[in-house]
Amino acid sequence: MHTYPWQDKYNVDLAAIDLEHKNLLACVNKLITAQHMGKSAILKLADEVVLYAEFHFLSEENLMYLTHYPDLASHSELHRQLIKQLHNKRSQLDDAIENLQDFVSFLVHWFVEHTQTVDRKLSAYIRNYQPAKNSPEYAVKKLLESES
Template sequence: MQYRLQGWSKKYELGIKEIDLQHQYFFKLITRLADELKNSSDLPYQKSLFTELGLYTHFHFVSEENLMHRSGYSGLQEHKKLHNKLIDGLNKNKLLFEEGHIEAIQVIDFLEMWFISHTVKEDRKFAEYING
């Protein structure tokens, strides 16, 4: 399997230290999940990895939204909608994988595209706002 996330890239950085650190950890969780889904068939362990990613996703989104609120970002409500859509997609992919309806590569494709597009496109809008 070939993954899009080959290593951390400066293109993912927004210039907001708190968010950049969270994105780096988020990136590590996604790559670890990708490796473990590829190398382990232990379903309880895989479910635990999904739980870890889901909990961190929730933490990161709340943290990011609080920063947006504090800064008076006018795009906050729209960004929250995107976050909710992404969490729904994660939950759907997790369930489909656990039930055997999709393969690990499909889950990883979703997560990679989500991370790349959301970070470099949607989060960049906030970075431009906050960084002037």
């Protein structure tokens, strides 16, 4: 298996979300790099990927909530479905570490498709979102636009 370098096409043009996406991809690459380290290490790294994905989805959903994103329910449901699938694929690693390729392929395929479709839509909405000055939503938007 080869690692997956960050590509500009993965950017959604919101610094906070792009940073989390980069971190998620780094977790996946760390897992790939450690594929020969033994089952225990692989399982721990797979757990890290799942936990980071859960954190990232919660983070995105909080942003959607704070900016009154109209597609919050459908986007969140996509996250729930993915987490369910990830937990299922992670449990398959317990039975056969040979399923690692399937786990990684699923993650990378999902990552590319999701970031380039629904996350781009979310990003465009947030970039165009105009909260009242000095509101909590205004502060959140400014934080999202900050370069990390």
